[in-house]
Amino acid sequence: MKKVLTGNFAAAYGATAAKVNVISAYPITPQTTIVEILSEIVADGELNAEFVKVESEHSALACCIGAQATGARTFTATSSQGLALMHELIHWAARARLPIIMVNVNRAMAPGWSIWADATDSISQRDTGWIQMYCENNQEVFDTVLMSYKISESESVMLPALINLDAFFLSHTSQVVDLYNEARIDQFLSKYDPKIKLDVDDPHAFGALTSPEHYYEFSYKMHEAQINAIRVIKEVGQEFGKIFGRTYDLTESYRCDDAELILVSYGTIAGTAKEAVDQMRNSGIVVGVLKIRYFRPFPTEDVIKALHPAKKVGVIDRAVSYGQSGPFFNEIRSTLYHESTPLYGFIAGLGGRDVSTHDIENMVDIMQNDPAQDLIWIGVKNVD
Amino acid sequence: MSTEVKAKKRSIKLTLPEDEIMCPGHLACQGCGATIAMRYALKALGPKTITAIPACCWAVIDGPFPYSAASIPVYHCAFETAASTASGISHGLSSLGKTDVTTLAWAGDGGTFDIGIQALSGAAERGDNMIYVVYDNEAYMNTGIQRSSSTPHGAWTTTTPVKHYKKGPKKNIMEIMVAHHIPYCATANIAFPEDFVKKLQKAKTMKGMKFIHLYAPCPTGWKHPPRNTVKIARLATETNVFPIYEVENGVYKINKRIKTPKPVSEYLKLQGRFRHLTADVIDFIQQGVNDRLTRIEKLEQAFGANSQDSPTS
Numbered sequence: 001m002k003k004v005l006t007g008n009f010a011a012a013y014g015a016t017a018a019k020v021n022v023i024s025a026y027p028i029t030p031q032t033t034i035v036e037i038l039s040e041i042v043a044d045g046e047l048n049a050e051f052v053k054v055e056s057e058h059s060a061l062a063c064c065i066g067a068q069a070t071g072a073r074t075f076t077a078t079s080s081q082g083l084a085l086m087h088e089l090i091h092w093a094a095r096a097r098l099p100i101i102m103v104n105v106n107r108a109m110a111p112g113w114s115i116w117a118d119a120t121d122s123i124s125q126r127d128t129g130w131i132q133m134y135c136e137n138n139q140e141v142f143d144t145v146l147m148s149y150k151i152s153e154s155e156s157v158m159l160p161a162l163i164n165l166d167a168f169f170l171s172h173t174s175q176v177v178d179l180y181n182e183a184r185i186d187q188f189l190s191k192y193d194p195k196i197k198l199d200v201d202d203p204h205a206f207g208a209l210t211s212p213e214h215y216y217e218f219s220y221k222m223h224e225a226q227i228n229a230i231r232v233i234k235e236v237g238q239e240f241g242k243i244f245g246r247t248y249d250l251t252e253s254y255r256c257d258d259a260e261l262i263l264v265s266y267g268t269i270a271g272t273a274k275e276a277v278d279q280m281r282n283s284g285i286v287v288g289v290l291k292i293r294y295f296r297p298f299p300t301e302d303v304i305k306a307l308h309p310a311k312k313v314g315v316i317d318r319a320v321s322y323g324q325s326g327p328f329f330n331e332i333r334s335t336l337y338h339e340s341t342p343l344y345g346f347i348a349g350l351g352g353r354d355v356s357t358h359d360i361e362n363m364v365d366i367m368q369n370d371p372a373q374d375l376i377w378i379g380v381k382n383v384d
Numbered sequence: 385m386s387t388e389v390k391a392k393k394r395s396i397k398l399t400l401p402e403d404e405i406m407c408p409g410h411l412a413c414q415g416c417g418a419t420i421a422m423r424y425a426l427k428a429l430g431p432k433t434i435t436a437i438p439a440c441c442w443a444v445i446d447g448p449f450p451y452s453a454a455s456i457p458v459y460h461c462a463f464e465t466a467a468s469t470a471s472g473i474s475h476g477l478s479s480l481g482k483t484d485v486t487t488l489a490w491a492g493d494g495g496t497f498d499i500g501i502q503a504l505s506g507a508a509e510r511g512d513n514m515i516y517v518v519y520d521n522e523a524y525m526n527t528g529i530q531r532s533s534s535t536p537h538g539a540w541t542t543t544t545p546v547k548h549y550k551k552g553p554k555k556n557i558m559e560i561m562v563a564h565h566i567p568y569c570a571t572a573n574i575a576f577p578e579d580f581v582k583k584l585q586k587a588k589t590m591k592g593m594k595f596i597h598l599y600a601p602c603p604t605g606w607k608h609p610p611r612n613t614v615k616i617a618r619l620a621t622e623t624n625v626f627p628i629y630e631v632e633n634g635v636y637k638i639n640k641r642i643k644t645p646k647p648v649s650e651y652l653k654l655q656g657r658f659r660h661l662t663a664d665v666i667d668f669i670q671q672g673v674n675d676r677l678t679r680i681e682k683l684e685q686a687f688g689a690n691s692q693d694s695p696t697s
Contacts, residue, residue: 021479024472050475055506059468062461062503066436066472069459072479074472088462198457198473200432200485205452207460214449 005177007170010138011077011103011163012037013177014145016047017185018101021072021192024052024063029115030171031079031105038075057082061089061102068098069206071197073149076100079167080107080121087125093160094129094222096207099152099192100160101145106134106267106318107167108351116352117166119267119319123295123327129222131161131229132296134266138175141165143246150189150236156228158194166318167352169268180244188243226297233294250299252291253306255281259288261367262310264303264332266292269316269348269355276360287364292328303335312367314344316355325375333374342372348379399578401427410453412445415610417600417617418492418519419445420574422454425488425517428584431456433486434477436470438500439463440492441526441602442519464499466491467507470514478513486588487514493534494524497555508564511592515584518557518595521602529605536625537672538665540657541605549660553672558597562631566593570630570639573599575617579628579639599626607656619651624677629684636684648673 005013012034015023023042025035042051052067054060057078064074078086083104093100108118122132131152135141141163148161165171196204210218233250241247254274256262263273270291280287290306292299307313313336317326324330329345336343346363349355359378366376405426412419418441426433434457437443443460447453461469470489477485489507491500496518504516523541524530531541533555544550561569567590572580580598587594601617603610620626621640625648628640648670652658661669685691 022472022475024475050479052471052475052512053510054468054471055502055509058464059471059503059506062465062468063472063475065461065465066459066469066474067476067479068472070434070473070476070480070482072476074476089465092462198434198459198476200434200457203431203452203455203457205446205449205454205458205460208446208450208452208458209444209448211448 001179001181002176003179004174005138006033006172006174007135007138007141007165008033008105008172009037010142010177011145011165012041013179014142015075015101016041017146017179018073018075018149018189019047020049020075022050022052022064022067022074023076024054024060024067024074025076025078026054026057026060026082028057028079028082030107030167031077031082031103034077034103057085058089061086061093064100065089065093065096065098068100069096069198071192071194073192074100077103077105079105080109083121083125084109090125090128090130095218097158098160099149099158101148101152101163102160103145103163103165105167105171106164114351115167117169117268117318117349118351119164122162122164123319125162126296126327129159129226130296131159131226131294133161133163133294134292135163135165135170136268136271136291138170138177139246141170142177142179143240143244143248146185146189147236147240147248149192151229151232153192154232155195157225157232159222159225159229164267166268184243188240229297230299248293249302250294251302251306252293254289254291256288256290256306257309259286259309260311261285261287261314261364262290262307263287263314263316263360263363264290264292264328265316266295266328267318269318272355272357273316273360276357279357280361280364285364295328298331300335303332307336307341310341312342312344312372314346314363314367316346316348316360316363318349318355320347320350329374343374344372344376345374347375347377353379400424400581403427405431405455407453407455409447410445411447412441413604415603415613416441416445417521417574417602417613418442420613421519421598421600422490424574424577424580425490425584426454426456428581429486429488429515429588432484433488434459434473435488435490436461436466436473437490438466438495439526440495441521442490442492444526463495465503466495466500467516468503470516471507471510471512474513489514489516491518492526493518493520493522494532497534497557498532505564508561508566508593508595511566513591515587515594515596517598519598519600521600521605522554523605525602525605538658538661538669540660546660561595564593565634566595567591568594568630568632570595571597571599571626571628573617573621573626573628575614575621576628576640583630605657607659608654612654616651616654619646619654622646623648623651624673625651627677627680629680634687635689636680636687637689638680638684
């Protein structure tokens with residue numbers, strides 16, 4: 001079944017398709033319509049779930065943690081300040097090895113108040129142990145929510161996942177989304193049945209005081225689970241393709257095979273970059289795009305392979321690691337440590353400023369003519 | 385003949401459940417009131433109980449990984465999330481059709497009066513189905529005796545040192561919770577286990593948020609010998625420092641009426657944390673205790689079972 005949906009509706013329908021048991025969320029622009037549509041779906045009985053309308057994002061995630069620990073499948077969604085408020089529990093959910101799925105609408109951090117796209121909110125959660133991915137379009141939002149349950153609940157993973165979509169560019173923009181039929185979804189995603197849960201017939205204490213004797217190994221196992229997730233994401237992406245006709249991987253190469261210049265990006269900027277690449281190819285510039293879907297686990301091997309043909313690589317970040325450079329740029333530079341490829345780090349579109357095909361052509365122009373540089377601010381104006 | 389009579393008198397019928405669900409071998413200090421509290425709570429609620437415990441003494445008392453003294457599922461949760469984690473547990477269980485399990489949020493006064501009050505207020509307003517017990521030892525004891533908003537006037541703590549002892553009364557958590565119009569709010573005291581157990585058993589039969597404010601002395605923080613824990617707890621009620629009452633669906637009832645209250649000085653003098661107090665401060669504390677009791681009595685007169693007015697809710 002195809003429908004014209006915003007990214008937020010696609011996210012809500014993804015959670016509905018996954019037949020979650022408990023939803024707990026709090027409104028924040030531009031995530032709010034996810035909460036609205038889900039409360040309607042639950043109230044109408046279209047989804048047999050409990051919706052806990054909490055008094056803060058902090059309680060939203062705490063509630064998902066408690067519910068998931070009983071063996072229920074949970075969903076929450078937030079954005080920016082809400083995600084930051086959850087930070088303590090973002091760590092908690094991962095260390096508790098609870099496969100909670102959270103959609104985050106990427107929005108800039110205040111002050112000044114901004115409701116527009118910026119990935120700094122999710123990038124700030126980098127070292128929490130969550131699987132973290134970025135969507136380019138609304139179909140990918142729906143598909144990824146559904147796939148994430150299968151990935152996160154895999155016995156070799158058991159980690160929560162954060163699915164990011166750009167504020168307004170996806171959250172409030174309508175696109176055609178194929179929602180599939182229930183029978184095929186049931187064939188793809190089975191019931192959540194964790195080995196260990198809160199159970200009065202098999203009582204355990206969860207998360208007790210942990211000495212240096214044990215804590216270290218818990219951390220080791222979390223990293224191991226992240227590395228396992230690389231394989232599981234690929235397997236689930238293949239299986240998804242077989243059932244639904246769309247195959248997914250940790251990265252997506254667009255016209256990279258023969259590319260002399262490759263632009264690396266994520267989210268909606270990757271989509272704009274594809275369009276710019278088509279235009280530039282028509283003018284004889286041999287350029288491609290590597291879209292990174294997963295920031296954690298970071299697809300190191302795939303990135304090395306994909307970027308190998310490039311003579312030069314540029315990375316476009318809609319976020320900054322202040323005092324260093326773009327966060328994705330840092331990853332790429334670290335990944336290509338053994339290569340001598342000149343790297344260009346572009347910062348663009350912070351706080352929702354538009355990143356046009358023209359801006360991307362401008363970046364390619366810099367790559368063609370200027371020496372490599374870690375930090376290039378695109379379109380900065382009126383700075384003394 | 386006389387010994388026979390005495391023996392007969394001693395054979396009092398045991399009103400507390402005999403089952404010991406809490407195990408020995410926990411990590412509490414000697415004479416810990418919070419440990420006595422959990423022992424009775426589990427007797428009252430039985431093994432089909434899941435508890436959420438935030439950062440508080442009980443995060444340690446239950447034992448380090450992989451041990452647990454509670455013998456029921458324990459979910460250690462973040463400091464301010466006893467109520468919100470318990471909301472999740474309660475909704476998770478009900479979404480899976482498990483309706484015969486009690487969800488117990490078990491937090492200290494810091495995690496309830498201070499950092500956890502937002503989550504508690506939210507869960508209470510939503511009517512999430514749980515029993516929330518705050519075991520009140522009137523300071524942050526687990527971090528080493530720092531003042532909380534439950535610390536009473538006059539008390540020494542490490543952040544209210546003797547020269548600058550805590551000024552101002554403790555927060556009235558009962559009235560805050562009553563104002564949420566929840567089905568059941570009650571105070572209880574570890575020195576009166578029958579009353580505490582009865583209240584938990586009653587709460588277990590009710591739906592929604594049930595709140596119990598439990599008085600639990602801390603020998604380490606209050607500076608008294610472990611052997612005096614129950615004695616001091618009993619004195620707290622006998623002096624009306626901690627009155628025992630309940631508010632069921634808006635109806636107030638004082639459960640323990642003290643006919644001849646003892647002066648607060650008898651309660652204060654047994655505790656090192658009040659050792660520095662002068663006679664005028666003790667008078668001031670006595671006045672506060674009298675005023676608070678009068679307030680509860682007036683509420684009972686106005687909104688008790690025998691009052692003319694129907695309770696507001």
